[in-house]
Amino acid sequence: MACVVIFGSLRAFTNGEAEMEISASTTRELLNKLAARHPALAETIAAGVSLAIDGEVFKEAWFTPIGPKSEVVVMPLMVGG
Amino acid sequence: MKQDFKILGTRPIRPDGLDKVTGKAMFGADKSVTGMLHARILRSPHAHAEILSIDTSKAEALAGVKAVITGADFADVENRWTRYTMQNCMAQGRALYDGHAVAAVAAVSKSVAAQALNLIEVEYKVLPHVTDVDEAMAPGAPVLHEGVKARKLGDEVSGNTVGYYSFGHGDPEAGFAAADEVIERTFKTAATHQGYIEPHACLADLGGDGRGELWCSTQGHYMVREVCAEILHIDASQLRVTASEIGGGFGGKTTVFIEPVALKLSQKAGKPVKLVMSREEVFKASGPTMSASMDVKIGMTKDGKITGAHAKLRYQGGAFPYNMVMMGAMSAFAAYDLEHVQAEGWDVMTNRPKMISYRAPGAPMAVYAVESVVDELCRNLGLDPVDTRLKNAAKEGTKSSYGPTFKAIGLVEALEAAKAHPHYSAPLAPNTGRGVACGFWFNFGGQVSVSMAINTDGTVNLIEGNPDIGGSRASISMMAAEALGIEFDRVRTIVGDTASVGFSDVTDGSRVTFAVGIATINAAKAAIKEMCKRAAMIWEINEEAVEWIDGAAHATGHNTGTLPPMSLAEIAATSGKTGGPIAGHHEGAPDKAGVSFGVHLVDVEVDPETGFTSIKRYTAFQDVGKAIHPAYVEGQIQGGAVQGIGWALNEEYIYGEDGRLQNAGFLDYRIPVASDLPMIDPVIIEVPNPGHPYGVRGCGETSIVPPLAAVANGVAGAIGTRMFALPMSPPKILQVL
Numbered sequence A: 001m002a003c004v005v006i007f008g009s010l011r012a013f014t015n016g017e018a019e020m021e022i023s024a025s026t027t028r029e030l031l032n033k034l035a036a037r038h039p040a041l042a043e044t045i046a047a048g049v050s051l052a053i054d055g056e057v058f059k060e061a062w063f064t065p066i067g068p069k070s071e072v073v074v075m076p077l078m079v080g081g
Numbered sequence B: 001m002k003q004d005f006k007i008l009g010t011r012p013i014r015p016d017g018l019d020k021v022t023g024k025a026m027f028g029a030d031k032s033v034t035g036m037l038h039a040r041i042l043r044s045p046h047a048h049a050e051i052l053s054i055d056t057s058k059a060e061a062l063a064g065v066k067a068v069i070t071g072a073d074f075a076d077v078e079n080r081w082t083r084y085t086m087q088n089c090m091a092q093g094r095a096l097y098d099g100h101a102v103a104a105v106a107a108v109s110k111s112v113a114a115q116a117l118n119l120i121e122v123e124y125k126v127l128p129h130v131t132d133v134d135e136a137m138a139p140g141a142p143v144l145h146e147g148v149k150a151r152k153l154g155d156e157v158s159g160n161t162v163g164y165y166s167f168g169h170g171d172p173e174a175g176f177a178a179a180d181e182v183i184e185r186t187f188k189t190a191a192t193h194q195g196y197i198e199p200h201a202c203l204a205d206l207g208g209d210g211r212g213e214l215w216c217s218t219q220g221h222y223m224v225r226e227v228c229a230e231i232l233h234i235d236a237s238q239l240r241v242t243a244s245e246i247g248g249g250f251g252g253k254t255t256v257f258i259e260p261v262a263l264k265l266s267q268k269a270g271k272p273v274k275l276v277m278s279r280e281e282v283f284k285a286s287g288p289t290m291s292a293s294m295d296v297k298i299g300m301t302k303d304g305k306i307t308g309a310h311a312k313l314r315y316q317g318g319a320f321p322y323n324m325v326m327m328g329a330m331s332a333f334a335a336y337d338l339e340h341v342q343a344e345g346w347d348v349m350t351n352r353p354k355m356i357s358y359r360a361p362g363a364p365m366a367v368y369a370v371e372s373v374v375d376e377l378c379r380n381l382g383l384d385p386v387d388t389r390l391k392n393a394a395k396e397g398t399k400s401s402y403g404p405t406f407k408a409i410g411l412v413e414a415l416e417a418a419k420a421h422p423h424y425s426a427p428l429a430p431n432t433g434r435g436v437a438c439g440f441w442f443n444f445g446g447q448v449s450v451s452m453a454i455n456t457d458g459t460v461n462l463i464e465g466n467p468d469i470g471g472s473r474a475s476i477s478m479m480a481a482e483a484l485g486i487e488f489d490r491v492r493t494i495v496g497d498t499a500s501v502g503f504s505d506v507t508d509g510s511r512v513t514f515a516v517g518i519a520t521i522n523a524a525k526a527a528i529k530e531m532c533k534r535a536a537m538i539w540e541i542n543e544e545a546v547e548w549i550d551g552a553a554h555a556t557g558h559n560t561g562t563l564p565p566m567s568l569a570e571i572a573a574t575s576g577k578t579g580g581p582i583a584g585h586h587e588g589a590p591d592k593a594g595v596s597f598g599v600h601l602v603d604v605e606v607d608p609e610t611g612f613t614s615i616k617r618y619t620a621f622q623d624v625g626k627a628i629h630p631a632y633v634e635g636q637i638q639g640g641a642v643q644g645i646g647w648a649l650n651e652e653y654i655y656g657e658d659g660r661l662q663n664a665g666f667l668d669y670r671i672p673v674a675s676d677l678p679m680i681d682p683v684i685i686e687v688p689n690p691g692h693p694y695g696v697r698g699c700g701e702t703s704i705v706p707p708l709a710a711v712a713n714g715v716a717g718a719i720g721t722r723m724f725a726l727p728m729s730p731p732k733i734l735q736v737l
Helices: A008-013 A027-037 A039-047 B017-022 B057-061 B080-089 B110-117 B133-137 B172-177 B221-232 B259-269 B279-285 B325-331 B363-381 B385-392 B411-420 B472-484 B512-539 B568-573 B630-649 B707-719 B730-736
Strands: A002-006 A019-022 A049-053 A056-059 A071-076 B037-043 B049-055 B065-070 B101-107 B121-126 B161-169 B181-189 B201-206 B212-216 B239-243 B273-276 B291-300 B306-316 B341-348 B432-441 B448-454 B460-464 B491-495 B546-549 B552-555 B582-588 B596-606 B613-623 B680-685
Touching (some): A002 A027, A008 A039, A027 A039, A027 A049, A027 A071, A039 A049, B037 B110, B037 B259, B037 B279, B049 B101, B057 B065, B065 B110, B080 B221, B080 B259, B101 B110, B101 B259, B133 B291, B133 B306, B133 B341, B161 B325, B172 B341, B201 B259, B212 B259, B221 B239, B221 B259, B259 B273, B291 B363, B306 B325, B306 B363, B325 B341, B325 B363, B363 B385, B363 B432, B363 B630, B363 B707, B411 B432, B411 B613, B411 B680, B432 B707, B448 B512, B460 B472, B460 B512, B472 B491, B512 B546, B512 B552, B512 B568, B512 B582, B552 B568, B613 B630, B630 B707
Parallel strands (some): A002 A071, B037 B273, B212 B239
Antiparallel strands (some): B037 B101, B049 B121, B065 B101, B181 B291, B201 B212, B201 B273, B291 B306, B432 B596, B448 B582
């Protein structure tokens, strides 16, 4: 199962839980399961988040594959200038 | 990853150069059509006021006036972020900052439009205002919008506090306990403007049937189309937006300020409407960047190891909710490999114009504060600033302060290049100080569309959907030529309008050369596959027996004999007989953009009599992955450095007690010009990005991140005293001398 790391201020919506294991093969499946486990996070996920999968940052990419031992860091949606 | 290039790394003549130097290039204000009207906008003279009434009857009665609009002409929209954008373009109910639009006129001439503005009668009830971030965040401050306070925040902050972010790991307090020296400082930076030379300008033509054309200066014409269609309640397909040549953007043209107004006036008047901002309007009503108030605490051992770090960042972003402080909090300590680190950030509303991105938005000020404290620690402990940064530098495998673990990055290489550069060991003159600072930017990918056509004469046309704000047409043509194996001048890249090619995200985040480059390479692959197929058909062999090498199809199978290679031009020439036009296209949303680090080195001289700081020498080192067109890359590095120097030394939005902007013009808001500065010496570092087939990283934004701190550290060395606020303009330096 992938290790999901909830970063920083997003932990306010997971009752302080910083790391959890979730079985998912894609980012969409992972985010759906994460929102189901922590409904307070659902609004943030719906608005958009960035994910770092094994060190690579992805924005809004639903079908990015996730390996069984991947580290997935959930961060706020990043924007540029 | 390809590393042996024929085209990449060369410096061909820029394809837009001749048009720009001869005045042929068409910018936002250059487009005119027969029968068009001219628009002007009436703006609030108050920092915060309720709009009790607007009487437009006298203006509408003036001969030559064809349309007058106010906020009442705009129907509500469902998406709250679009609503904020709409209400920033035209106030509804309240004017929220000095310069906020309250009405607009379209008339047969500019002078009639200006005359009509004077006939509009607005009755205001002036309300309390707040422009300082710390005052706006304090309980009891006048709140700009109710009900938008960030979730989970308590009564310790006002309702203007619309965002809270925290990043980090470990226990900073434990880190401070392990330090030999701990320094905690508070810093302030002023709001600055992107300073693009070309004001916002557009020409709108929207009929009563909801079909329209819009020409405008923007970093993202698909964004313009979608936002305007939502605000005007029309179908996106019916609004064709064309991006003009752009006279600078730097993030400031990633939203709309005037386009919905021009479209609404055009719809009401039934004629095309041209709307061009004055420079005063650009300063007052187009987004500058955020101002900041920041606390930074760092602990270090005697031998230079950072043991703990904590930053608190409070940014004000103007009159509407926004969420940019997180980029500062994520960037603040990104250059360091830290066990104990935390960066927190608060987004705050004030009675100032709505902020918009400015080159690496949020990062320069946070890094200024962090790199200033690192520099002070180095000076106090007698440590070399580059060696100390090398000792703590993030590298491949470092768990970054904002979460992800870094892949291959080039910070160590940039620091080592700085240390070895003659600039670093050159002697310093009296009253001169040397500053060093690191900087970082994420870089992004995002949605792109590219269409490539192989012409029958062997040339190639390529259409992409991102306005070229920094040389992307050249770099994309070069990547197309490299992928196809043909000469650079056989390729012409244009930026298509919104009806010509698929959706593309805004040109921002240093994403275009990376993301459009990947789409271009994939489009070329599709075209090559088709050309190999056509060659196989002509040769009457299997397609699998054909390979593409150096711009030609080669028969490589065992049973293909000694067929001579068939060039792209030869295959293209017969395409009409072998199945029709040959093309390739690619639509996608590439990620893995690869972060970028820079190290800047500056010598500054401070005149003890006047407090004037002059830049004597400046060298900027930056990892760009692979420099496609090195001259453009050097230009990006130089441009970012110069903007950062202006931010450090002179640029600031100055507000009076009445909440009105006092310096809305380039005379009183002075940006550095060429005669103010020495040659900025760029040093390109190439640590390939594993996420791009040619190793490309974005390179447009990192260069503005280090200079604020580098210059501040240099000034501290020159005058022997550290300043804790930007800009360090002569009067402020004189105060501390």
